[in-house]
Amino acid sequence: MQYDLVVIGAGPGGYDCAVHAAGLGLRTALVERDALGGTCLNRGCVPTKLMLGATASIEELQAQARIKVARGDIAVDWSALQNRKDKLLAGSRKAMNARLKSLGIDLYDGHARVAGPGRVEVSAETASVVLECTDLVLATGCRPSSFPGLVPDGRAVLDSDAFLDLTTMPESLIVVGGGVIGLEMAQAAHRMGAQIHLFEALERVAATEDPDVSQALQAIFRRRRWNVKTGVKVRSVTTENERAVLVLEDDTQVEAEKALIAVGRRPNTEELGLESLDVKQRGPGWVTVDEHLCAAPHVYAIGDVNGRIQLAHAASDQARYVARLLAGKTQSTYAPGPVPGVIYGSPECLRVGTMVEELEAQGKKYAVTSSAWAINPIAQAHAAPQGFVKVVWHKDRVVGITAVGHDASRFTAAATIMVRDGWTKEQAESLIFAHPTLDEALMHALLDE
């Protein structure tokens, strides 16, 4: 079979790339060995949001209970949630499949192996086929990492994939890794009543965020009586008597019903035949790309696998670019607008653009304006007054915005626009913000009032 384009991997990057390329007239094939939608739909962003959505009432209730305005009991049926998840995800995959068909994209269900330039072998259980193509896009994503001593065993020690498939929530949970995955899953478990023990090797949780955000998160988690340890090395986590036992380097031992290992992710690049191409890889196998997202002549790598940024919407944006590039609609280098990052839960964290640490490292001057959640009536209405928004300015223009607090993701799109377009204070002044909304926290920070 001869194609203009073969895309390996049908996550947000690969799927969107195939869809856009086909829309632009390229004869396109998409290869996926697992499920359409990739990690994001099946084992990542979407399932965690279903967990957080299903337990949102618990969080809202607990907040009102703390101020003695409400009380009650809520039972979430985790097994029913899993059934619902399976149904919703199947529906999404079905819709994706239909869209591929309608666009004339051939979907190959099997394992892809590159057999040299312009040649991909797809092997399924019973048969295999060779696809020939002008261009090849690698969008194979990544999967949970493990380290010596931190090896999920599918019993009490789980990776995020296994955690998302639990049909009951544990009464106590060890979380190793305080990044976005560990934090979102810990929050879902916390809402379900689990005692949380959180261990992070770096000096702070959410280490990719502004340090003030990490500090606010830690304060909120400790107020919830989580056991949060940062700057600690975990020696091992093992299953003993069907419970998880964690041992720190100082021999401290912590036991819980389950442990979640969320210490990073590694690229899916083994068994892909990349040795047959002139592709450079780094670290555990991330595919190095140039400023056209090109890894070798006629070979592109998009999404998680190129090691740039592990976010579905970043992959989708890269996908759109490469599709346009291959269809001859653009020749410019890949220069995306700012990519917002969100950590969901209660509180939420939002970050877009350049943060203070980065400007300091570059020796650039900057100014910071901020405002607090506490004076916002909507934050008060949800009994969630902890949080802030911080605007970073360089040469009197907005270059970065970060926020932490109840529903902080709600002004993600507005913040992304302000950073993308480098707003001045005057541009912010002429925007009418609705009252009362949490958006006014952003307004107050922008206007420094």
Place this chain on the structure above:
Amino acid sequence: MQYDLVVIGAGPGGYDCAVHAAGLGLRTALVERDALGGTCLNRGCVPTKLMLGATASIEELQAQARIKVARGDIAVDWSALQNRKDKLLAGSRKAMNARLKSLGIDLYDGHARVAGPGRVEVSAETASVVLECTDLVLATGCRPSSFPGLVPDGRAVLDSDAFLDLTTMPESLIVVGGGVIGLEMAQAAHRMGAQIHLFEALERVAATEDPDVSQALQAIFRRRRWNVKTGVKVRSVTTENERAVLVLEDDTQVEAEKALIAVGRRPNTEELGLESLDVKQRGPGWVTVDEHLCAAPHVYAIGDVNGRIQLAHAASDQARYVARLLAGKTQSTYAPGPVPGVIYGSPECLRVGTMVEELEAQGKKYAVTSSAWAINPIAQAHAAPQGFVKVVWHKDRVVGITAVGHDASRFTAAATIMVRDGWTKEQAESLIFAHPTLDEALMHALLDE
């Protein structure tokens, strides 16, 4: 006492006007006969949001219960909520007071009566004082209307002020008036378990919104088993045996524990001495202003009282303009950016810019693109798949955006920017929207995909 500026009324318009004017160097007095913060803080936007916030857990739980993922019981202590409200509002008023002091603004607690150009008499219980000023700003706001047969009696028939002071929620509620006030309060009562009977004289609820939004709202309310009657005339609502009894023009009778009359509002312009000024009024007394928000030489009217738009943030924007005008910082006419309007609750409604009906009335060509809540993973996570977002285009630029659905207000700021700046499809394409967020419903509508 001699001032550059006397502002009558300390709601969002009057307070913000005084604060900005003083900040710009004007010697400013502010007169308020009731409470700092006006209707918005004390009897409007803020108290309703506290009610909706306190009951948010119920709404989230009911949504998950409908799909059998969660069950439970939540009791909101309405009397505790009222105590909390009183405390929070007192705190806000105290902070406002401190800000006035810090800016050197004299606050007069009493009833203001204009005694001719540049002359305001303030009478309090024990004394009165005359203020002289160069300029006068009327920001006296408005209050609930009543009509023959629809007269709140403080027993079972309430206006919105009395509704907000209830210490228990009724088991059944008649709501007369399907505008924003009636709808938000009905939603709070519904969450507390009240059977809702909603009567609207116009052909649809939320008649200021796009007809499709009204239709979506009505469908959602009917699914909740509200008794919604539109296009009906109410003859009377009275208290009988301590219950509310409503009679329609066709003699149909409906009984409930309480009735809320929310049939519009009227300006606070009586006893203000406006006859001593060359001010034009219309309808029930709205003060007519020109394109500088000027009602007569050296007399300005801002906020609800000028009858333009009843929204706190519109009043604040007018306030800022008039302060700048009087301080000589601008001479241009008042040309605000688009003013977003939000109806809170579940679902929420958002509207900003020009809607289809208006363009049709003007004989202008337009295009509409839209997307549905149903395919959004966050809407699914909250088991709230009803809703849509609709983008109105004129000459290939965004001129209006409206949305209805769970958390639809969350992209208010982004939508306001897009309308203000008349975005093209290309501008939308280059914005990276976070995944998964409800913002993607806006993205899909913009990109028409």
